[in-house]
Amino acid sequence: MSDIRVRFAPSPTGYLHVGGARTALFNWLFARHTGGKFILRIEDTDIQRSSEEMVRGILDGMEWLGLDYDEGPFFQSDYAEKHRAAAYELLEKGWAYRDFTPKEERDDATVKQQAAEAARQGKVMNPFRNLSREESDARSKSGEPFVIRFKVPEEGKTSFDDAVYGLQERDYKDIEDLVLLRSDGHPLYNLSVVVDDILMGITHIIRGQDHLSNTHKQVLIYQALGKPSPRFAHLPLILAPNKGKLSKRKHGEIVSVTTYRDSGFIPDAFVNFLALLGWSPASGEHADREIFSREELINLFSLEGIHKANAVFNFTEGDARNWTDQKALWMNWEYIKTIPMEKLAPFVKADLQRSGLWRDEYDGGRRAWFEQVVTLIRERARTLTDFTNHGRPYFVDDFSFEFDEAAVKKNLQKDPALKELLPQLADAFAALDEFTHETIEAALRKFAEEKGVKAGLLINATRTALTGQAVGPGLFDVVSAVGKDRAVARLKHAAHSVC
């Protein structure tokens, strides 16, 4: 147990963004690695943007990824009173001042212009910055609206040592007097985070690099409040293929973590992939590995291994096969292929249940058969949903699976002789006492020899007759998995309805 405390502090946007998920993961890994605490805090100070439902999305994503938190979720809005108190404390101490500039003069459009102009002429001091205390109090008392701004010192600079980006310095003159408290009394982000992080005893702040510049302001607030700054570690960003921002508006569902859950990803696989986006094991001996279990990630994780350069989330829009990052897809498939059956089976079960294909006997008497089929399909499954897609023919009793048109043409209709051969082959199968890979193969090859046709013709025809597909596992495994009765029925069915 250590006294390290980290937090993940997303705003409630209704879904967990992959970038946010990566931030959460790194915090979680750091906490688990160091034996510290991982805290979840929802940054809902922008009241217009938050609702219970919006929070739910974040929680769902984290739960699916298996990122459990030790404390929270806390809600930033619950601490507004403390934020306000801090603002007044700073006012009291002379670290802040009331700005009576009417709100209309400071709205978005005008502010941008002013900022540009101000930059051209150097920093312009806010006219209320040095208003006497008496006048400030008087105007406030008379009901004139104001914001509270931080009073950034005129001379000197701030600095902090980022665990990833190294020493960061910035002249005070490049930092504007930020607003701490809105005229309606609402505390603003930079104040709120600092107060909350102090309150929650956060020792390390691991977050996106988009906060790097703002960190200086926060460091200033820590100092003014007389508290030590935590250690900062900023993470490189995850960009879209055009190196722009990865956003839900532009890129759709691909940015939301729940999409990966719904698309048949194994959480561990996605975690593995995410961990390698912007981080790699610092010790060179693991540099040529890609697959890491959760335990290994926890053991290996360190702030030193975090990269500085932004990473690109590589996917092709409109390409069904590469709908998301190819390496993520590969990794998921690698996990599906290799994890132990007892870990894979529950995922498959859930998928089958969703599509109404599950039967309780798969947990009982038909367990061995179930595992046999899963073993067959997993080799070719890129996502968990493939178990119901490609696997459907194994789980239905009738013929309610799709016949691929090209497969039918190529394997069933190409040779007219099949119309006669298939029912006979079915009879040959029906006559078998033992129905195994070996006996099926022997029967089929013997049958082919007797009829003077190539075994391949019957093999491919049978595959399509039994599964509707042109591709799939080795045929004799398919036949044995489908079982004698269904195999016989499907061969006959194919012969008079599709051949």
Next chain:
RNA sequence: GGGGCGUUGGGCAAGAGGUCAAGCCGCAGUUCUUUCAAAGCUGAAAUCGCGGGUUCGAAUCCCGCACGCCCUGCCA
């Protein structure tokens, strides 16, 4: 406009002055084969953003430039 951060094959990346610049994804070919995969093998793909410098020697150190991203809000 100002400030900050970054730049190794299409993507993820190893590398931390001195072997032909790892590995993975993806791509092409090949072996195997009853299909598709898998697996194995082979291959294409990087003048280490560009230009200077330091050095016997630089992807690695220094300077300049270009490009990209972030911040610059009474958003978070």
